[in-house]
Amino acid sequence: MNGKKKIGVLALQGAFVEHMASLEKLGAEASPVRLPRDLENLDGLIIPGGESTTIAQLMLFYGFTKVLRKLSQDDFPIFGTCAGMILLAKSTLDLDAETIGAMDIKVRRNAFGRQGDSFEISLSVPALGEVPFPAVFIRAPVIVETEPGVEILASLPDGTPVAAKQKNLLVSAFHPELNSDLRFHAYFLDIASRGRIH
Ligand code: GLN
Numbered sequence: 001m002n003g004k005k006k007i008g009v010l011a012l013q014g015a016f017v018e019h020m021a022s023l024e025k026l027g028a029e030a031s032p033v034r035l036p037r038d039l040e041n042l043d044g045l046i047i048p049g050g051e052s053t054t055i056a057q058l059m060l061f062y063g064f065t066k067v068l069r070k071l072s073q074d075d076f077p078i079f080g081t082c083a084g085m086i087l088l089a090k091s092t093l094d095l096d097a098e099t100i101g102a103m104d105i106k107v108r109r110n111a112f113g114r115q116g117d118s119f120e121i122s123l124s125v126p127a128l129g130e131v132p133f134p135a136v137f138i139r140a141p142v143i144v145e146t147e148p149g150v151e152i153l154a155s156l157p158d159g160t161p162v163a164a165k166q167k168n169l170l171v172s173a174f175h176p177e178l179n180s181d182l183r184f185h186a187y188f189l190d191i192a193s194r195g196r197i198h
Helices: 017-027 053-060 065-073 083-088 185-194
Strands: 007-008 029-034 044-049 077-080 089-093 103-108 118-123 133-138 142-146 151-156 161-166 169-172
Touching: 007 017, 007 185, 017 029, 017 044, 017 185, 044 083, 044 185, 053 065, 053 083, 065 077, 065 118, 077 083, 077 185, 083 103, 083 169, 089 142, 103 161, 103 169, 169 185
Parallel strands: 007 029, 007 044, 044 077, 077 169, 089 103
Antiparallel strands: 103 142, 118 133, 142 161, 151 161, 161 169
């Protein structure tokens, strides 16, 4: 696949505008995805942060859940950030809702409690190079279990994984769209430009 990459951003609820701006700064075409038919002709999809219970309900209502489960199994590139990571995880503690459930990770919602509601930390992300990544966490989840096949990309100083990749799927517990460091989005565009892995 050549030319400008076309990436959709699920625009049901949450921080989708900021993701679109980050993608556009990298020269990609960003389009809001409000209905399943908006998924046509995309090279990848970002599921933003927000409230996972609300997004899960809206995804079911608009008919996204099964479609995205199927697409993710067919190697369609998807990047889930914060609530988006929760929606991609195969298993979530404390969430009573049907989700996409495509990635072999277990996550815990709101893992930092009130004290750590929102914070920024410099994370070492070797896949992005030597310069640490300024990661903004907002009522963030963490990864509590991974299965073989999942590559951990970044962990907190105590060893808790907070970003990971499995084939076409990328997740971060934090919000890479909330600062000017575009390396996570560039990394996802790279996954998307390799096309579907067969
Ligand atoms: N706490 C939210 C949830 O569980 C996620 C927060 C976020 O996406 N910033 O859905």
